Amino acid sequence: GALREALRRRFLALERLRWMVLDEADTLMDESFAEPLEEILAHAPLAAGASGPAGPEEARTQVVVVGATFPTGLSQTLEKFTDVAQFLTLGTRSLHRLPPHVQQKFVRLKGRDKLPELLQLLKDHPASSGAVLIFCNSASTVNWMGYILDDHKIKHLRLQGQMSAAARAGIFASFQKGDVSVLVCTDLASRGLDTSSVQLVVNYDFPDTLQDYLHRVGRVGRVGSKAPGAVVSFVTHRWDVDLVRKIETAARKRTGLPGLDSSINKPPPKGG
Missing domain, CATH: 3.40.50.300 (P-loop containing nucleotide triphosphate hydrolases)
Structure with missing residues (x-):
């Protein structure tokens, strides 16, 4: 909420933002977060799906999405701003599984x-x-x-x-x-x-x-x-x-x- 307000008041610009990490991504898809997240993402020059290679003076934003659970709603939100098909997915065999040692x-x-x-x-x-x-x-x-x-x-x-x-x-x-x-x-x-x-x-x-x-x-x-x-x-x-x-x-x-x-x-x- 604070970040969205700073962007609205033009206290902050994301044109030169290089990295954006969405941690606990499934929580960010909750109704209370999805709309502010979409607004923030719209301010960043996302790298994936951009037309053509970046120029020498052009900064683009690399998005990293992290979470223990991944709902499909996340992809639907990101698809509004970037080409999700270009994302590289790194997962573990234990994703969505109960820890067997507990x-x-x-x-x-x-x-x-x-x-x-x-x-x-x-x-x-x-x-x-x-x-x-x-x-x-x-x-x-x-x-x-x-x-x-x-x-x-x-x-x-x-x-x-x-x-x-x-x-x-x-x-x-x-x-x-x-x-x-x-x-x-x-x-x-x-x-x-x-x-x-x-x-x-x-x-x-x-x-x-x-x-x-x-x-x-x-x-x-x-x-x-x-x-x-x-x-x-x-x-x-x-x-x-x-x-x-x-x-x-x-x-x-x-x-x-x-x-x-x-x-x-x-x-x-x-x-x-």
């Missing part, structure tokens, strides 16, 4: 039993066993859980999108330093953060999509981690069960999670 456990329980189960997990996981990420689906749940953990004298940090960017950066820096070993967070913490110290991920709220689940799982077992780590997911709703079945099937067959290369759609209505 233990994943699903616990089916009623909503009222989630909190006691979480408190027992934290009791059984001493700080010396590595850091813990507890994922919730909303900022309000993160804040509520913070009060509960305070009541139980469990030292923790909270990270959610309603905080300022400066506050979020400070909180995560403190978590990385090991000052506190428990971080309660939304999906804001599931992408783009170095979590090599994390050994346990708890999905207190089961994620809405397979994309979100894959990114959460990717917080453990990372390069630089001392141990593979584990993921424990609480399954409470019937609409969660379908996702769990797809995850279990993909893990058993060692295949990619289904549908991750398709366009991002809003999650189906819960209970529908």
Whole structure:
């Protein structure tokens, strides 16, 4: 948003921009980002698809698109500005696949039993066993859980999108330093953060999509981690069960999670 505003006010020009990196590309295709991204791309002289070779004084922009999941909506957006067919694709065999070295456990329980189960997990996981990420689906749940953990004298940090960017950066820096070993967070913490110290991920709220689940799982077992780590997911709703079945099937067959290369759609209505 800040970049778009600078371009609109002509504080900044991209005619000489040489590199543009679109990191966490699938997130950029979210409805809230797609329009600003298109506007920014329109200001850059993209190299791919340009007519003829660049002249000696002509600067063109090389675009690099990075992500753990690639929806087709990304190509559709880029095609408005450049020739996607000229892109060089570098992928790994593990794209869209669950990390086989990370233990994943699903616990089916009623909503009222989630909190006691979480408190027992934290009791059984001493700080010396590595850091813990507890994922919730909303900022309000993160804040509520913070009060509960305070009541139980469990030292923790909270990270959610309603905080300022400066506050979020400070909180995560403190978590990385090991000052506190428990971080309660939304999906804001599931992408783009170095979590090599994390050994346990708890999905207190089961994620809405397979994309979100894959990114959460990717917080453990990372390069630089001392141990593979584990993921424990609480399954409470019937609409969660379908996702769990797809995850279990993909893990058993060692295949990619289904549908991750398709366009991002809003999650189906819960209970529908």
